[in-house]
Amino acid sequence: MxxxxxxxxxxxxxxxxxxxxxxxxxxxxxxxxxKLPTLRGRTVVNLFYEDSTRTRTSFELAAKRLSADVINFSAKGSSVSKGESLKDTALTLQAMGADGVVIRHSASGAAHRLANWVDGSVLNAGDGTHEHPTQALLDAFTMRSRLGRLDGLRVAVVGDILHSRVARSNVLLLTTLGAHVTLVAPPTLLPVSVHTWTCEVSYDLDAVLPKSDVVMMLRVQAERMHESFFPTTREYSRNYGLDGERLSRMPEDAIVMHPGPMVRGMEISAEVADSPRCTVTEQVANGVSLRMAVLYLLLSGS
Amino acid sequence: MPEGTRAVLDGNEINRALTRIAHEVLERTKGGQEVTLLGIPSRGVPLAQRLARLIERVEDRTVPAGSLDITMYRDDLRSAPVRALGRTEIPTGGLDDRVVVLVDDVLFSGRTVRAALDALGDLGRPRAVQLAVLVDRGHRELPIRADYVGKNLPTSLRESVTVRLDETDGHDAVLLGPARPRPSTSGGND
Structure with missing residues (x-):
């Protein structure tokens, strides 16, 4: 790797x-x-072209716990806002000797492009609507520590699949690890190519809930929506939101996950968000350990 | 057994050596009330467990035993492919004010022990740290020595020492053979 x-x-x-x-x-x-001394003397650059609190802080904390030097580079307040291209920024970082670059970008494929330009390791922290690998890994980690296994697990991913990089990364990873994924969304919020994905698709949340060990709720990404995908938020919430009543129809040991940030009252009710079966804060804590693992495995060997 | 390899210790001899070390630990620590045994993965861990059982048999007291993985503290991480981590299990009660006895199979360059001392410093503040090894093969590269030694085994750098244990390999033996390329996984003969 x-x-x-x-x-x-x-x-x-x-x-x-x-x-x-x-x-x-x-x-x-x-x-x-x-703190561990493992990455002493290594430099990790956080290159964030999109707003993010959770992921950036999580990567920063993970790198610091491994004693790496961390440089935060956000689009606002850097030469990027003066019009510098991704390639020139990459070459600048390269010249400064970055051993690892963590990149978040609004364009799908940005991390792949960057990987061709720099010698160091590139970690995709979310590229457009494409992928968010460390989120999927920490989700899998949370499922494994809560439920003890991944093989044969039935996972429902519910909500705005179309704009979700978390959904795609999760489908790919969970399939590799032997879990069965079902995507649940209104037809307008599913990608056109979804039939090529290694998962099942359903439009009916109530039919999928009783057969799920994990229900992962996704936020409706209004900031990426330039047309209307559903009539009203109330109708969306009624059909695809998870409330206490729906939670009671899930298997007893099933868990509710959410990559954050949650919109209470929209895809998840406050009652569910605060229930002990909801793993949101656990996911955040696991995110730091998981990102430490990735940084260690990518940056420590020769 | 590969050609040119001979057994230096068999199962019974390993047992006797460990029994002696158990008595020495009790003697040196005046009854072993404060002793915590920490094995270094991979083969130090079952050795620490065995020592704990032997001490229990002699003194009728349970001794906390755990494991201490030193991978993240190694000084050669950059010169080898990435290593998988071993388990670290610190017994409940922690390490503060304990007499920690580190347990490993082979003492060679001393670099593993150096890493273990660094790791310990981040986990607590033991009252004292001691070192028990099954085999001391010499060739130290750091000013480190063992407090308890199962067998002193003078070797040449062209030889390799392999410890096999029931728990990890199905049988007990210490083998001396011709050198092999240094393994890329942690533990073993350093």
């Missing part, structure tokens, strides 16, 4: 190695000294 661009590039063994490594590194968060 040199880069982490897509979960589709990971073999089952590689994905399992990442999850196992993350499980070991999770202990570091409970120690008195929450």
């Amino acid at each position: 040199r880069h982490l661009l897509s979960t589709g590039d990971l073999s089952r063994d590689e994905a399992t190695l990442i999850l196992d490594t993350a499980a070991e590194l999770a202990q570091v968060g409970d120690r008195s000294v929450k």
